[in-house]
Amino acid sequence: MRIVVLAGGIGGARFLLGVRAYAREVGAAVTAVVNVGDDLYVHGLKVCPDLDSVMYTLGGGADPERGWGRAGETWAVRSELAAYGAEPTWFGLGDRDIATHLVRTTMLTGGYPLSAVTEALATRWQPGVRLMPATDDRLETHVVVSDPDGDVQRAIHFQEWWVRYRAEIPTHRFVFVGAEAARPAPGVLDALASADVVLVAPSNPVVSVAPVLAVPGLREAVTGGPAPVVGVSPIIGGAAVRGMADRCLAVVGVECDAAGVGGLYGSRSSGGLLDGWLVAPEDAGAVVPGVTVGSAPLLMTDETATAAMVRAALELV
Amino acid sequence: MRIVVLAGGIGGARFLLGVRAYAREVGAAVTAVVNVGDDLYVHGLKVCPDLDSVMYTLGGGADPERGWGRAGETWAVRSELAAYGAEPTWFGLGDRDIATHLVRTTMLTGGYPLSAVTEALATRWQPGVRLMPATDDRLETHVVVSDPDGDVQRAIHFQEWWVRYRAEIPTHRFVFVGAEAARPAPGVLDALASADVVLVAPSNPVVSVAPVLAVPGLREAVTGGPAPVVGVSPIIGGAAVRGMADRCLAVVGVECDAAGVGGLYGSRSSGGLLDGWLVAPEDAGAVVPGVTVGSAPLLMTDETATAAMVRAALELV
Numbered sequence: 004m005r006i007v008v009l010a011g012g013i014g015g016a017r018f019l020l021g022v023r024a025y026a027r028e029v030g031a032a033v034t035a036v037v038n039v040g041d042d043l044y045v046h047g048l049k050v051c052p053d054l055d056s057v058m059y060t061l062g063g064g065a066d067p068e069r070g071w072g073r074a075g076e077t078w079a080v081r082s083e084l085a086a087y088g089a090e091p092t093w094f095g096l097g098d099r100d101i102a103t104h105l106v107r108t109t110m111l112t113g114g115y116p117l118s119a120v121t122e123a124l125a126t127r128w129q130p131g132v133r134l135m136p137a138t139d140d141r142l143e144t145h146v147v148v149s150d151p152d153g154d155v156q157r158a159i160h161f162q163e164w165w166v167r168y169r170a171e172i173p174t175h176r177f178v179f180v181g182a183e184a185a186r187p188a189p190g191v192l193d194a195l196a197s198a199d200v201v202l203v204a205p206s207n208p209v210v211s212v213a214p215v216l217a218v219p220g221l222r223e224a225v226t227g228g229p230a231p232v233v234g235v236s237p238i239i240g241g242a243a244v245r246g247m248a249d250r251c252l253a254v255v256g257v258e259c260d261a262a263g264v265g266g267l268y269g270s271r272s273s274g275g276l277l278d279g280w281l282v283a284p285e286d287a288g289a290v291v292p293g294v295t296v297g298s299a300p301l302l303m304t305d306e307t308a309t310a311a312m313v314r315a316a317l318e319l320v
Numbered sequence: 321m322r323i324v325v326l327a328g329g330i331g332g333a334r335f336l337l338g339v340r341a342y343a344r345e346v347g348a349a350v351t352a353v354v355n356v357g358d359d360l361y362v363h364g365l366k367v368c369p370d371l372d373s374v375m376y377t378l379g380g381g382a383d384p385e386r387g388w389g390r391a392g393e394t395w396a397v398r399s400e401l402a403a404y405g406a407e408p409t410w411f412g413l414g415d416r417d418i419a420t421h422l423v424r425t426t427m428l429t430g431g432y433p434l435s436a437v438t439e440a441l442a443t444r445w446q447p448g449v450r451l452m453p454a455t456d457d458r459l460e461t462h463v464v465v466s467d468p469d470g471d472v473q474r475a476i477h478f479q480e481w482w483v484r485y486r487a488e489i490p491t492h493r494f495v496f497v498g499a500e501a502a503r504p505a506p507g508v509l510d511a512l513a514s515a516d517v518v519l520v521a522p523s524n525p526v527v528s529v530a531p532v533l534a535v536p537g538l539r540e541a542v543t544g545g546p547a548p549v550v551g552v553s554p555i556i557g558g559a560a561v562r563g564m565a566d567r568c569l570a571v572v573g574v575e576c577d578a579a580g581v582g583g584l585y586g587s588r589s590s591g592g593l594l595d596g597w598l599v600a601p602e603d604a605g606a607v608v609p610g611v612t613v614g615s616a617p618l619l620m621t622d623e624t625a626t627a628a629m630v631r632a633a634l635e636l637v
Contacts, residue, residue: 083419102400
């Protein structure tokens with residue numbers, strides 16, 4: 004059995020722990036196609052927050068409390084950068100994490116595509132899942148906001164909006180810069196074409212899953228592919244379990260509940276994405292036209308609970 | 321009074337502490353023209369060992385025991401790079417130090433010349449001395465060695481020879497790659513033209529001072545300039561106080577003693593560099609034709625002792 008998962012960062016990483024546990028049980032192979040829209044260059048280093056969250060989490064190196072970055076992290080470089088007055092100060096890089104970015108940046112500068120770099124980094128972490136960026140091309144999520152110092156609009160990088168402004172400034176829309184010219188990373192289309200099922204992780208639908216699907220040809224490979232597609236709701240009882248999906252959904256005018264997000268994805272039969280949609284028990288009444296809705300506990304408290312979620316999702320199709 | 325010092329790394333840095341102390345006493349201005357031949361890119365970062373040794377030492381941030389790098393240094397990035405198997409493993413970057421290289425590399429990538437970057441970094445460290453790279457252009461000391469795995473010759477970067485091989489492989493000569501096309505950094509020729517005295521620090525003459533003088537026009541600005549030139553011997557009683565000057569001198573066929581190094585520099589009156597040459601008391605009999613040789617204690621144990629050395633050097637001319 005071949006499972007392909009479309010995933011963002013922390014939610015995607017935790018979900019993949021469950022997918023991996025399930026896959027080990029049944030002898031399945033897992034490929035994760037990961038969002039790169041959050042990626043940025045900071046202090047000259049290429050940082051891929053979602054790929055790293057997934058890699059560190061699956062490799063046993065993630066900080067379980069903070070939810071991002073490395074366990075046992077130290078911050079010497081950050082405080083020295085601050086002593087130099089080096090901008091941006093709002094994006095903190097941990098010392099251990101920086102090693103990852105140095106290796107990645109050196110390889111990218113040397114001409115390796117991000118997919119090859121990701122594979123090389125994974126030889127250390129042995130995530131047990133094939134990790135792929137959605138694209139090797141530069142695709143960055145920018146956010147059109149009202150300038151805090153005036154009434155003009157300007158676009159800022161997603162990380163600036165998210166980390167610096169905590170998504171708390173007047174926001175108009177998201178733009179996936181570079182998406183038009185991006186191509187799926189090598190292997191992504193093949194993985195989708197030979198998948199037995201495609202899972203959409205309970206990641207932020209607007210800024211984690213949407214940029215993956217914004218790569219031309221990738222969405223079509225999912226919606227027109229042979230495998231059924233099942234999504235897992237990131238919203239439980241009308242609230243995001245973690246992160247700021249509520250703010251992102253508000254920007255795109257979608258109700259922050261399980262039915263709203265299911266409707267945003269839409270049914271495959273009507274040009275959308277989903278065959279099945281797994282929601283939490285409290286949202287069991289959610290209706291998404293054309294989509295089989297099922298319910299199961301969705302709190303990813305540990306791998307066993309998450310593997311049960313995955314099983315429930317697969318049983319929908 | 322305007323003092324210009326030609327300097328390498330650790331010896332140069334300690335000497336400059338004494339020059340600065342002396343200059344504060346008499347109200348002089350100090351410019352240090354620093355070797356860049358040791359510079360290298362490692363893990364994508366531009367590292368300038370000599371400029372950093374001088375900057376950290378004068379700024380009070382150097383590790384006094386180790387002699388290089390930052391006080392209170394930590395090594396999280398290094399051990400993570402090793403976990404990735406990232407080469408080179410023989411050149412260790414400390415966490416605090418890395419912040420300097422990140423700022424420098426980002427500015428260089430952004431188009432600033434090394435001299436401007438050095439000035440920017442110095443705004444934090446306030447070294448009390450104007451720090452200048454000998455050149456903004458890429459000038460790297462390479463070493464022609466016999467390949468350890470065969471009998472062919474090949475050139476390796478100075479740092480690989482020094483740090484990785486501890487200068488303990490068959491060595492044929494030094495090459496200052498890029499020297500022909502290098503130009504003195506902005507301000508260097510002006511500083512030399514308006515100097516009242518030029519001091520040659522007790523740095524390694526072969527791999528610290530020679531690459532500075534290898535920049536076309538720079539040597540001529542010293543030898544043909546208005547200021548007397550006084551050197552301080554890095555060799556005391558036939559031995560290098562620190563470092564591996566003995567090995568470097570052997571490669572160029574120069575006797576490892578105060579007279580040998582003085583003769584290598586030569587007298588200004590015969591096309592060489594020096595008007596005066598300060599040696600240790602035990603070397604007081606050293607003769608360098610055409611050069612005024614004086615003696616004074618040369619162990620740079622503290623700023624006061626080093627300032628006394630500087631005073632003795634200046635009294636020679």
